[in-house]
Amino acid sequence: MYTRFDTESRIAVAQATDIARELGHREVGPGHLLLGLLANPRGTAYAALRDHGLDLDGAREIVATHHVEADPEPEDAADGETRGYDDDREALKAIGIDLDRVREAVRANLGDDLAERWADRPERGRGRGERRGRRRRHHDHEHHGRGRGRRGPRSRREDGPRFSRELRALLRDVRRSVLRDRLDSDDHDEARRVPGMTGARLLVAITRSDDAAAQAVLATADSLEGLRAQAEAAAEQRTA
Amino acid sequence: MNDAADLSDTAASKDPEQGLAAVRALRALADRLEAVQVRNAREQGWSWQAIADVLQVSRQAVHQKHSRDSHE
Numbered sequence: 001m002y003t004r005f006d007t008e009s010r011i012a013v014a015q016a017t018d019i020a021r022e023l024g025h026r027e028v029g030p031g032h033l034l035l036g037l038l039a040n041p042r043g044t045a046y047a048a049l050r051d052h053g054l055d056l057d058g059a060r061e062i063v064a065t066h067h068v069e070a071d072p073e074p075e076d077a078a079d080g081e082t083r084g085y086d087d088d089r090e091a092l093k094a095i096g097i098d099l100d101r102v103r104e105a106v107r108a109n110l111g112d113d114l115a116e117r118w119a120d121r122p123e124r125g126r127g128r129g130e131r132r133g134r135r136r137r138h139h140d141h142e143h144h145g146r147g148r149g150r151r152g153p154r155s156r157r158e159d160g161p162r163f164s165r166e167l168r169a170l171l172r173d174v175r176r177s178v179l180r181d182r183l184d185s186d187d188h189d190e191a192r193r194v195p196g197m198t199g200a201r202l203l204v205a206i207t208r209s210d211d212a213a214a215q216a217v218l219a220t221a222d223s224l225e226g227l228r229a230q231a232e233a234a235a236e237q238r239t240a
Numbered sequence: 241m242n243d244a245a246d247l248s249d250t251a252a253s254k255d256p257e258q259g260l261a262a263v264r265a266l267r268a269l270a271d272r273l274e275a276v277q278v279r280n281a282r283e284q285g286w287s288w289q290a291i292a293d294v295l296q297v298s299r300q301a302v303h304q305k306h307s308r309d310s311h312e
């Protein structure tokens with residue numbers, strides 16, 4: 001199901017991404033999203049945050065020091081080659097290919113070790129040396145030529161920071177609560193027309209998140225309870 | 241015989257985890273074999289065009305992909 005973002009929430013996510021990039025963070029987390037809300041003085045979330053003593057500069061410093069990056073995902077790990085080989089050997093065994101025997105035969109006849117540089121495909125070896133980078137470009141080009149498309153997702157690293165696990169969970173929770181409210185609503189059509197993702201809803205979700213950076217910022221509010229209550233009230237108001 | 245049934249089951253597995261892993265592994269194997277075989281062909285004096293014909297891709301494609309692996 002599809003939940004529309006209102007202007008405030010859209011700006012907040014965009015700002016959060018920019019700020020994370022400026023801070024040199026690889027991930028956008030709930031803390032950055034909080035900064036994104038604080039960066040927009042026109043927003044309802046901004047009003048609630050300011051009313052409780054928070055400001056962008058102070059919060060930004062806290063996020064800069066408290067943000068915790070998740071470990072890189074396995075697909076990004078630079079050491080995955082032998083593990084990839086072992087996984088693939090199992091997968092091939094399941095469809096009747098004995099990879100070790102192929103490897104043996106290749107080694108005997110051609111002198112090459114298949115396991116060496118296994119899965120050394122451009123998409124997977126990103127960022128490990130200039131030579132691969134050049135091959136990648138060629139590779140992409142070649143795929144275009146044959147209309148085959150590239151394999152697998154393009155690395156998101158070069159598209160800037162990505163959403164952290166916590167932020168994805170947070171957005172999922174907000175979506176769920178929006179859908180729940182829609183089901184409860186008397187006027188379904190009206191409920192569907194209004195964007196469900198609002199700045200106030202995001203703020204409510206952030207106050208409930210256990211993200212370290214977000215919590216560190218919120219701890220500086222004069223009253224977290226008061227802040228949450230104000231955000232909840234604003235979220236209830238289903239602004240058109 | 242039993243094996244054969246198992247094999248097709250996995251290749252056509254309804255479990256995406258299994259089915260996709262098989263696809264990924266086949267690709268990795270194909271890519272790796274291609275690199276090794278192209279290099280071997282070059283060492284045996286095959287032209288890029290001849291290699292491309294067998295692989296059924298363009299000469300430019302093979303050359304761009306593999307020229308760095310084979311000594312020119």
